[in-house]
Amino acid sequence: QIILCLPRSFEYSQKNAVLVSAATLGVGGMLVYWLRSRHKIKTIEMGDGWWGLGERLVKGKEDESIHPFKIETSDKEIEDLHRRLEQARYAPPLEGAAFHYGFNSSYLQKVVAYWRNQFDWRKQVEVLNKYPHFQTNIEGITIHFIHVKPSYVPHGRAVQPLLMVHGWPGSFYEFYKIIPFLTEPARHGLNEGDVVFEVICPSIPGYGFSEAPHQKGFDTIATARIFHKLMNRLGFKEYYLQGGDWGSRITTNMAQMLPQSVKGLHLNFVFISRQGLRRMISVMLGAYVPWLVGLTREDVRRTYPFIQKNIYELLRESGYLHIQATKPDTAGCGLNDSPVGLAAYILEKFSTWTDKSFLHKEDGGLESKYSLDELLTNVMIYWVTSSIVSSMRFYKENFSKYPGLTADARVGVYVPTGIAAFPQELVHTPHAWAKEIFKNIINYSYMPHGGHFAAFEEPKLLAQDIMHFVRKVEQL
Amino acid sequence: SCSIMLLEVFLVLGTVIIYFLLSKKKEETLPFKEGWWGKGQKPDTEEDTTVWPFKVETTEEELSDLFRRLDHARFTEPLENSCFHYGTNSMYLRKVISYWKNQFNWKKQVEVLNKYPQFKTKIQGIDIHFVHVKPPRLPEGQSAKPLLMVHGWPGSFYEFYKIIPLLTDPASHGLSDEHIFEVICPSIPGYGFSEAPHKKDFNSVSAASIFYELMLRLGFNEFYAQGGDWGWLICTNLAQIAPNHMKGLHLNLASVTNMGFTHLLSILLGRYLPGLFGFQDEDVRRMFPFLKKGLYRILLESGYAHIQATKPDTVGCGLNDSPVGLAAYILEKFSTWTDLEFHNLEDGGLERKFNLDDLLTNIMIYWVSGCIVSSMRFYKENLQKGIGTQKHERLTVQVPTGIASFPNEVMHTPQAWAQKKYTNIVSFHFMPRGGHFAALEEPELLAEDILQFVGKVEKEQLWRKK
Numbered sequence: 001q002i003i004l005c006l007p008r009s010f011e012y013s014q015k016n017a018v019l020v021s022a023a024t025l026g027v028g029g030m031l032v033y034w035l036r037s038r039h040k041i042k043t044i045e046m047g048d049g050w051w052g053l054g055e056r057l058v059k060g061k062e063d064e065s066i067h068p069f070k071i072e073t074s075d076k077e078i079e080d081l082h083r084r085l086e087q088a089r090y091a092p093p094l095e096g097a098a099f100h101y102g103f104n105s106s107y108l109q110k111v112v113a114y115w116r117n118q119f120d121w122r123k124q125v126e127v128l129n130k131y132p133h134f135q136t137n138i139e140g141i142t143i144h145f146i147h148v149k150p151s152y153v154p155h156g157r158a159v160q161p162l163l164m165v166h167g168w169p170g171s172f173y174e175f176y177k178i179i180p181f182l183t184e185p186a187r188h189g190l191n192e193g194d195v196v197f198e199v200i201c202p203s204i205p206g207y208g209f210s211e212a213p214h215q216k217g218f219d220t221i222a223t224a225r226i227f228h229k230l231m232n233r234l235g236f237k238e239y240y241l242q243g244g245d246w247g248s249r250i251t252t253n254m255a256q257m258l259p260q261s262v263k264g265l266h267l268n269f270v271f272i273s274r275q276g277l278r279r280m281i282s283v284m285l286g287a288y289v290p291w292l293v294g295l296t297r298e299d300v301r302r303t304y305p306f307i308q309k310n311i312y313e314l315l316r317e318s319g320y321l322h323i324q325a326t327k328p329d330t331a332g333c334g335l336n337d338s339p340v341g342l343a344a345y346i347l348e349k350f351s352t353w354t355d356k357s358f359l360h361k362e363d364g365g366l367e368s369k370y371s372l373d374e375l376l377t378n379v380m381i382y383w384v385t386s387s388i389v390s391s392m393r394f395y396k397e398n399f400s401k402y403p404g405l406t407a408d409a410r411v412g413v414y415v416p417t418g419i420a421a422f423p424q425e426l427v428h429t430p431h432a433w434a435k436e437i438f439k440n441i442i443n444y445s446y447m448p449h450g451g452h453f454a455a456f457e458e459p460k461l462l463a464q465d466i467m468h469f470v471r472k473v474e475q476l
Numbered sequence: 477s478c479s480i481m482l483l484e485v486f487l488v489l490g491t492v493i494i495y496f497l498l499s500k501k502k503e504e505t506l507p508f509k510e511g512w513w514g515k516g517q518k519p520d521t522e523e524d525t526t527v528w529p530f531k532v533e534t535t536e537e538e539l540s541d542l543f544r545r546l547d548h549a550r551f552t553e554p555l556e557n558s559c560f561h562y563g564t565n566s567m568y569l570r571k572v573i574s575y576w577k578n579q580f581n582w583k584k585q586v587e588v589l590n591k592y593p594q595f596k597t598k599i600q601g602i603d604i605h606f607v608h609v610k611p612p613r614l615p616e617g618q619s620a621k622p623l624l625m626v627h628g629w630p631g632s633f634y635e636f637y638k639i640i641p642l643l644t645d646p647a648s649h650g651l652s653d654e655h656i657f658e659v660i661c662p663s664i665p666g667y668g669f670s671e672a673p674h675k676k677d678f679n680s681v682s683a684a685s686i687f688y689e690l691m692l693r694l695g696f697n698e699f700y701a702q703g704g705d706w707g708w709l710i711c712t713n714l715a716q717i718a719p720n721h722m723k724g725l726h727l728n729l730a731s732v733t734n735m736g737f738t739h740l741l742s743i744l745l746g747r748y749l750p751g752l753f754g755f756q757d758e759d760v761r762r763m764f765p766f767l768k769k770g771l772y773r774i775l776l777e778s779g780y781a782h783i784q785a786t787k788p789d790t791v792g793c794g795l796n797d798s799p800v801g802l803a804a805y806i807l808e809k810f811s812t813w814t815d816l817e818f819h820n821l822e823d824g825g826l827e828r829k830f831n832l833d834d835l836l837t838n839i840m841i842y843w844v845s846g847c848i849v850s851s852m853r854f855y856k857e858n859l860q861k862g863i864g865t866q867k868h869e870r871l872t873v874q875v876p877t878g879i880a881s882f883p884n885e886v887m888h889t890p891q892a893w894a895q896k897k898y899t900n901i902v903s904f905h906f907m908p909r910g911g912h913f914a915a916l917e918e919p920e921l922l923a924e925d926i927l928q929f930v931g932k933v934e935k936e937q938l939w940r941k942k
Contacts, residue, residue: 080548087541089797091849093789094676095515101856102790105849216555311483319783319791326779329554330563330808334794334801337550341794341801348790389552396562 042411044256049222051205051213052140062137064233069133069144071125071209077384078121081339085116088340099351099364103344107363111347112340114372124377128173135209136233138226144209145202145230146172150183153196160263160470161236162197163227163254164455167245167269168391169346171208171381172201173374174456181463190460195467195474200234202227204246204394208381212390219397220246224253228261237261240473242466244268244454246394252437255415264473266418266466268454270429272437279433294432298446302421302428310427317352317426320345324395332389342388343379350375353452355424369457416476418443418469420462424451442476443469481775489740506716506868509685513665513673514601525693527597530605530669532589534582538844542799546577549800560811560819564804568823572807573800575832585837592640596669597693599686605669606662606690607633611644620644620658621723621930622696624687624714625915628705629851630806632668632841633661634834635916642923651923655930660694662687664706666850668841673850679857680706681868684713688721697721700933702926704728704914706854713868715875724902724933726878726926728914729885730894734869739893743770754892758906762888770887777812777886780805784855792849802848803839810835813912815884829917872896876936878903878929880922884911902936903929 050056090105098104131146153159162182164175181188182197203210204223213222227250231239240263243251248269255262282293283306290300303309323331335342351364358365366375382388417438421428423446431444445465450458512518551566559565592607611620623643625636640659647653663670664683673682687710691699700723703711708729715725732739742753747764750756755763763769783791795802811824818825826835842848858866877898881888883906891904905925910918 084548084797087545089846091672091789091792091796091846092674094853095674097676097789101853102787103793105789105793108793214553214556216558307487311487315782316786319779319786322782323779323791326776327563327808329552329558329566330804331779331783331791332552333564333566333569333804334798336552337545337800338794338797341797344790344793348787386550386552393555393562 043259044221044224044253044411046225046228046257047221049139049218049225051215051218051222053214056140064136066134066136066233069135069209071128071133073121073125073384081121081383082116084339085112088112088338090340098362099348099359103348103351104362104364105344108340108344110363111343111372111376115339115343115376119373119376121380124373124380127176128377131176131179133209136230138229138233139222141205141211141213143202143205143211143226143230144172145200147198147200147234148179148183149198150196152184157194157196160195160197161231161234161239162199162466163231163239163241163251164199164201165227165241165243165247165250166201166204166207167243167247168207168394169349169378169382170245170453170456171378172203173378173381174453175199175201178455178459178463181459182466185463185467188460190464190467195470197240200231202230204250204391206390206394207387208385212387212393217397218394220249220253221257223250224257228254228258231261238263240264240266240470242266242268245452249398252413255413255417256411259415262415264416264418264470265413266420266469268420268422268462269425269452270419270434270438272429272433282433294435295430299428299430299432302423303430313356314427320349321395321399324392325399326396328392328396329389332392335388336386339379339383342383343376346379346382347375350453353424353426354457355451374456413438414440416473417441418445418465418472420445420447420454420465422447422450422452422454422458424449426452442472482771485771489735489737504871505719506681506713506871508688508717509681510600511675511678511682511685512601513671513675513678513682515674518601523601524598527595527693530594530596532586532594532669534586534844539582542582542843543577545799546573549573549798551800559822560808560824564808564811565822565824566804568826569800569804569807571823572803572832572836576799576803576836580833580836582840585833585840588637589634589837592637594669597690599689599693600682602665602671602673604662604665604671604686604690605633606660607636607640608658608660608694609640609644610658611656613645614656615653618656620656622691622694622699623657623659623926624691624699624701624711625659625661626687626701626703626707626710627661627664627667628703628707629667629854630809630838630842631705631913631916632838633663634838634841635913636661639915639919639923642919643926646923646927649920651927655927655934657700660691662690664710664851664854666854667847668845672847672853677857678854679866680709680854681713681717682857683710684717688714688718691721698723700724700726700930702726702728705912709858712873715873715877716868716871719873719875722875723937724876724878724930725873725898726880726929728880728882728922729912730879730881730889730898731887732889732893732897733863734897742892755890759888759890759892762883763890773816774887780809781855781859784852785859786856788852788856789849792852795848796846799839799843802843803836806839806842807835810913813884813886814917815911816886829911830913834916873898874900876900876902876933878925878932880905880907880914880925882907882910882912882914882918884909886912902932 090109093104093106131148133146135142135144166172166174179199181190182199206212238261241251241254248267249271251265255265286293286295287304335345351358351366354369355365417440419434447461450461454462554565554567592609594607596603596605627633627635642649642651643657643659666672698721701711701714708727711725715722743766746753746755747760750760795805811818811826814829815825877900879894895901907921910921914922
């Protein structure tokens with residue numbers, strides 16, 4: 001009887017065993033898949049690129065050496081500039097125009113007189129060279145950067161590497177005033193305790209002393225990849241990122257590309273699309289019941305009247321973007337040949353993007369926030385490197401026909417993020433909207449004053465916010 | 477920026493739907509716009525109404541200054557294989573500059589400019605420059621018909637130099653001499669040798685009012701008007717200000733800025749139901765697919781208008797100081813607006829339809845008069861409040877109108893749309909070839925169309941008299 005029962009029970013348990021193990025595997029597999037998919041972070045593909053002249057040389061390894069670099073000038077360069085300044089042709093402004101038609105040419109003549117007679121480029125070159133500069137070749141082009149280490153590090157203190165990326169029409173020079181606050185906080189009245197940085201400020205390829213790409217298609221993703229390679233080459237595995245303007249999009253792409261290398265991302269400008277039905281509803285509701293859609297009172301103050309601030313003012317200020325995103329070589333041609341034209345074009349942004357009310361001033365309010373020396377030094381970087389055209393091409397390469405479909409538009413940002421929202425920024429992005437892309441905002445500050453060129457205009461405020469953010473990240 | 481533009485288009489459309497629903501197009505006239513555009517306060521004295529002859533002049537100093545700037549021009553290498561996709565290709569620009577320095581003869585071109593009689597007169601406080609060409613001979617019993625021709629940007633009165641002989645002396649050029657014209661080509665204030673306004677708010681209605689005064693001052697009670705680009709808008713405004721003085725309005729551009737719900741509908745469905753919206757086969761061919769031929773094309777080509785309508789003094793500054801920059805900026809338009817496909821060519825196809833002497837003469841007019849900045853301000857004065865928002869855009873035109881629709885114009889306007897504004901279209905022709913700068917590129921075609929249009933108008937008038 002046992003012999004008779006045995007085959008049956010064996011068969012039953014075999015089936016059972018198969019079923020149970022299959023079920024376990026199935027459930028287990030699903031569980032594992034579910035767990036992994038929750039934590040699976042989509043990233044942007046790194047890819048690769050070549051931006052040098054002609055075909056890429058397949059043979060031989062890329063030259064990875066880093067060599068020190070010093071900015072130089074010559075009598076010839078200065079005389080050529082002076083001659084052009086002396087022979088500048090101006091068109092008189094309309095009566096009562098202030099800065100409403102663009103840069104007021106009566107004030108421009110005063111700026112040029114200073115430029116010709118008082119501005120000392122040789123002295124400014126020494127100022128620029130006070131931080132160590134380097135150049136290295138990545139993906140076929142020369143990348144320029146400054147690398148500033150703290151002069152004194154107390155025992156046991158960790159130094160955080162911080163990559164800071166500029167935008168247009170700025171340069172690495174925008175960071176010169178904030179660097180001391182970050183590398184030597186104690187000496188400059190900041191007592192953020194345990195946070196000290198070594199700062200790396202590269203020039204975006206096509207800007208300043210970084211070589212311009214020779215091939216089409218050089219966008220923020222290519223820049224992000226190149227800057228990751230740079231940090232890697234410098235020996236850093238994990239680092240902090242900071243950016244505004246193009247720097248904001250580049251550092252965001254960096255966080256989307258290699259999140260494991262980015263300890264934290266700090267932005268003073270947020271690129272966020274204003275499209276979408278949900279956004280429109282949020283905007284409409286936000287005017288009446290802001291709390292319902294997650295907007296604070298300060299958000300409302302900075303965002304409304306919506307049409308005025310986000311559409312009308314944006315249209316008024318985006319002509320440069322439109323022409324640079326479509327015909328950069330045309331727009332930049334005259335500016336590379338006329339330093340006065342270049343100054344008018346660039347300094348107009350330093351006026352309007354610092355404070356919108358500066359439009360009503362005859363002198364554009366420029367000297368109320370900046371010195372002519374520092375404004376002209378930035379302009380000179382574009383002039384002596386002849387980089388205005390390549391800097392404009394970056395707009396065309398980045399504004400594709402289908403903005404919602406680019407690789408980075410669908411990928412979220414999961415690294416710890418800090419946002420410093422300055423009141424005079426071109427457009428205000430509330431925390432509630434930034435959350436859609438930036439999934440891990442651990443700090444959002446309404447800054448008390450300041451505009452688009454935060455590092456240049458309010459270095460101490462920005463430095464304090466960066467340090468506050470980094471302290472939070474380090475404590476996580 | 478694409479989404480912003482789209483949003484703007486929809487906003488404008490939305491606003492206008494409301495107008496469309498709430499108001500009917502009125503047959504009002506546009507009021508004449510008084511103004512004082514001179515420096516400072518308007519003096520109490522009577523305005524000086526004399527007309528004095530004018531000749532373009534040049535000096536050695538002017539030429540040597542130009543050559544020095546051309547010699548020291550700084551160029552930027554174009555990207556590999558970019559042709560004209562990023563704007564004017566600097567390799568081709570170098571060739572143009574070399575021709576400009578070594579072969580172009582400005583003194584000779586000044587003589588060419590001076591071959592037609594030119595004059596100046598002061599209106600509303602500023603000096604207005606114009607060319608006035610009378611027919612060399614008139615058959616027995618015939619009188620010359622006055623024809624006002626208005627240029628645009630980045631053109632000038634010089635654009636008409638090839639078509640003028642066809643209109644003042646048609647018989648010598650193989651055309652019928654049933655209608656002979658005396659042609660008046662003014663320079664828009666702020667362009668070329670017309671003084672630039674010193675005050676804000678000088679728009680197309682201001683220009684139309686000034687040209688109206690000009691024609692009256694020259695003793696013309698009735699005249700024809702012809703225009704493209706800004707000339708289109710100024711002549712349209714003139715027809716709205718003084719319909720009783722304008723016998724006929726001929727246009728080679730007929731944009732419609734006051735779009736409504738029916739326009740949107742016709743864009744969405746016009747490709748499939750052309751008959752329903754009054755579209756002809758050629759209209760469909762030129763307009764659709766709309767996204768590619770309408771919206772994207774406008775976005776791609778309107779960067780200059782956007783920046784000129786907002787920051788003209790900024791963008792013009794460098795161009796008034798660098799002749800190379802000025803040439804690059806202006807030549808790009810003569811390339812792309814003549815044929816959009818030209819942006820696939822290394823040399824922008826410029827010399828296929830124009831010769832360098834003509835192109836450079838037009839650029840020199842902007843250079844020697846230093847008018848690039850004031851020419852750009854016209855965009856701000858006309859566009860800063862938005863497109864479709866001005867009073868004159870809602871008014872219709874009852875003057876007999878003739879439209880020559882050139883195939884390579886940046887955006888095509890079908891007759892179905894044009895006739896909502898131009899209620900008395902006497903002729904509408906699809907031209908076989910040619911682009912935006914019709915008078916310079918296809919003078920015979922344009923002249924023939926003007927002549928047949930005037931013929932129709934005159935016949936209609938005779939018939940009415942009987």
